[in-house]
Amino acid sequence: MRLLILLAWLLVAAPCVRAAEPLTNFNVVLLQPSAVLEERVPSIDAMAEYIKAVEAASREAVIASGAKQSVGGFIVVAVRPELRSNVWLDFDSLLDLELRKQLITKVKAVKPFEARKGPVVFALKVATWNGKESKRTAPFPPEWKGVTRSGTPLEVGDLVESIWED
Template identity: 35%
Template sequence: MRLLRPALVGELSGQPLGKLAGWLGLNSAAWLLALVGLSLCSAPPAVASEPPAYQTRSILLLQPEPLIAARVNSADELAGYLLALGEAAAAALASENPAPAGGFLVAAVRPGQQARIWLDLQPALPGETAARLTAALQTVEPMAVRRGTVLLALNASLWGGVGSTEHPYPAEWRVAAQERSGPIDVEQL
């Protein structure tokens, strides 16, 4: 089972994974082990024949690595926040009626430990399920950031739904872009 696609981590900024590991102060082996460990912490299936309610497929940093490196205190805090989001998603979905979906759980973290969460799942979850999942994710204490917003996403499979191969673009972002007639600055999310 392949839960992590390391190439996606550096994909958006065009930087190789090794460069990301460098700014985090880790050698390649330590970085890879840290990411694999994080990805394996997704909720295991309750029954071998049933897909888990939540599974992390990959992690995407949605800004250039040097920018994120300047804004986060440590790789451990970043990894801890991503892990906590995955655990909160698994817990929130455990008692829900299965609604297979795949896509992204997107988080924008601002200074002052303020976070905003969006879901970009296909098909969309039923309204009440989506609301409970979003509320559970909002309760996760965000990592500390400085000098601006950090934008990241978990590519996820819910109840065996297919994860996305595209980049996240939640419906709320589409509406905001149409209202502004152009791109939205990350700091405005």
């Protein structure tokens, strides 16, 4: 009888048990004002497809790294005219080195959409392996720290241009 009760409970409870997801995307954070994005993004559909491809590449990277680290943060992406892109990571704790390498490599390998008149900058707010969502609302990768002009913060597109490395 106990076995039947246990089996019945498992059948009912099984759909509630979820496997850990390699990557959870909480949202997309647009890091520039609407007016800038409207000027620089000729096709919203192309940008949306690119964001989906970046998310898929990020998921593949988490799996390929072999790291089972649970951490929340941001994958920051900039797309320049001439189909060029760059990636920065800003997570709440240090990332496993292989995970970091895989994320940057796989996201950079995604063919970007066509931007015009300057860079388009956004971030995916994500967590790996059921990690907690970052409490921060926007990223500020370590590479961006200390980059200012005359002591005043730069607009994010200008900031990205000032530190861009191909």
